[in-house]
Amino acid sequence: MDVKEIERLVKISKERPLMPETYIPWHEEPQPDNIFLPALLTSLQGLAIYDTLTPAQKLELGRHELVQVIFSYGWGECMFCLFMTRHMLTLQPDNVEHKFLIRELIEELRHQEMFTQVISKLGGSPLPQTRMHKFFGMFSNKYLPADYLFMGSVSVELVTDIYGNYVRKNPQVYTVLRKMFDLHTIEEARHIIFTKSLLAEYSAKAGYIKRTMYSYVILMNIYFIRTMYVKKEIYERIGIKDADIVYKLAYNNYKKKFSENCLKDIIKFIDEWKGFNRATRWAWRWLLDAKV
Secondary structure: OOHHHHHHHHHHHHHOOOOHHHHOOOOOOOOOOOEOOOHHHOOOOOOHHHHHOOHHHHHHHHHHHHHHHHHHHHHHHHHHHHHHHHHHOOOOOOOHHHHHHHHHHHHHHHHHHHHHHHHHHOOOOOOOOOHHHHHHHHHHHHHOOHHHHHHHHHHHHHHHHHHHHHHHOOOOEOHHHHHHHHHHHHHHHHHHHHHHHHHHHHHHOOOHHHHHHHHHHHHHHHHHHHOOOOOHHHHHHOOOOOHHHHHHHHHHHHHHHHHHHHOHHHHHHHHHOOOOOOOOHHHHHHHHOOOO
């Protein structure tokens, strides 16, 4: 790793921290023309039923699904904190990586507190993970080696950044949400520089089999994160009849939309270290409808 670069990132973190308490205008309330989530990212937009919803139902759909997205971010970043803690145990305190990881842990924990506060501000009630989500999360954190856990955490960060860019660039989105994603993007930019350096170390040592396994870990993490967004209970909350039928339509609709709008940068990232091959392409196409 470039020691001077990492030291520079540590210095920025210490001298120019972005505090959610002051950076985000928590006092501001949603305006009548505000939305919570761009329609493009909602699970029902693109289906015929979406055009039958009232403006209030569309707004509530965005609110509930945005809460679900933020909730999944916090869950994913908790997993990343576990990886960083495990990795720090292998380093000496004067190691530059150790110093950076301390700063990143501080910032990631602030992010989780920020996410929790935003959910509260929105009056959200996030739906918990399924048993499969919990099992996968606990299994990976307990049994996977640090580098595999790192790959899974990277995948969550990639999805977070993509959603964040859509939200913060849309002037119609509620100001508190745009500022939250703005803060997150700025600080994650530093984390990503470090992440790519660490990734270069891992991938440089990885042969065909290990690159294949890395690709599968990222695939499964993105798949599980994506499936946390579309929930039958949300349709029931906003007063949609036949929620079971709507859920099935929405699940397939969102799978297609996620592939079209959220996978481009992720695919490019995995292609950089040759994560696509005969053993992985079929799974990416099947689970995420990825064009690889």
